[in-house]
Amino acid sequence: xxxxxxxxxxxxxxxxxxxxxxxxxxxxxxxxxxxxxxxxxxxxxxxxxxxxxxxxxxxxxxxxxxxxxxxxxxxxxxxxxxxxxxxxxxxxxxxxxxxxxxxxxxxxxxx
Amino acid sequence: xxxxxxxxxxxxxxxxxxxxxxxxxxxxxxxxxxxxxxxxxxxxxxxxxxxxxxxxxxxxxxxxxxxxxxxxxxxxxxxxxxxxxxxxxxxxxxxxxxxxxxxxxxxxxxxxxx
Numbered sequence: 001x002x003x004x005x006x007x008x009x010x011x012x013x014x015x016x017x018x019x020x021x022x023x024x025x026x027x028x029x030x031x032x033x034x035x036x037x038x039x040x041x042x043x044x045x046x047x048x049x050x051x052x053x054x055x056x057x058x059x060x061x062x063x064x065x066x067x068x069x070x071x072x073x074x075x076x077x078x079x080x081x082x083x084x085x086x087x088x089x090x091x092x093x094x095x096x097x098x099x100x101x102x103x104x105x106x107x108x109x110x111x
Numbered sequence: 112x113x114x115x116x117x118x119x120x121x122x123x124x125x126x127x128x129x130x131x132x133x134x135x136x137x138x139x140x141x142x143x144x145x146x147x148x149x150x151x152x153x154x155x156x157x158x159x160x161x162x163x164x165x166x167x168x169x170x171x172x173x174x175x176x177x178x179x180x181x182x183x184x185x186x187x188x189x190x191x192x193x194x195x196x197x198x199x200x201x202x203x204x205x206x207x208x209x210x211x212x213x214x215x216x217x218x219x220x221x222x223x224x225x
Contacts, residue, residue, distance in 0.1 A: 031210060032210045032211045034210075034213060041218070042218050042219070043201050043203075043218045044154075044214075044216050046213035046214065046215070049211060049213065051211070089153075089154070093209075093210030094210070095210065096208040096209050097208070098156050098159050098169065098208075099210065099214055100156075101146075101153055101154040103151070103153035104153060
């Protein structure tokens with residue numbers, strides 16, 4: 001069956017460190033993978049999209065990698081801040097179909 | 112622009128009551144989606160629409176109906192609410208169906224069924 005797994009339900013890190021979140025998928029062949037941020041009581045907000053032929057994508061302190069051989073995407077936040085504390089969701093859509101979301105990883109950045 | 116607006120924000124119902132959740136978007140998006148989000152389950156797709164007048168079933172459609180009479184609005188109905196439908200409901204829209212298009216979400220409707 002098709003699965004998207006974010007292997008940590010929660011992650012705690014110290015301020016200033018790099019947070020690394022993992023998204024693994026099985027039985028999909030996505031052309032794109034997306035990452036969203038969700039704050040408590042709010043809807044998810046789009047952050048980054050990476051294509052299957054891109055190894056890496058950066059946006060300010062965010063970096064996403066996409067390894068179609070490992071069927072894995074890594075999401076990095078460098079120089080993390082308490083304001084980065086949120087739940088981060090990965091999502092993919094096989095072809096022209098609605099996005100399927102992982103369950104998310106709740107990140108807490110401790111000052 | 113308001114983006115995606117959901118009403119109401121909160122609602123408490125009794126088992127067996129009916130209600131309609133409204134989603135409105137002002138981005139002229141063709142595609143609209145209804146998800147429910149439950150602890151430990153993540154976002155699950157209920158129904159979606161690929162354009163005005165169209166609807167399609169998602170992963171968990173039972174107990175819900177939808178309508179897309181106008182391009183900007185997508186309504187989610189519960190005909191006879193059950194406690195299992197207690198959840199946070201999110202509406203989303205995007206310009207195209209291709210998976211390189213980001214989805215824009217509303218801030219949710221928190222629904223409790225007693």
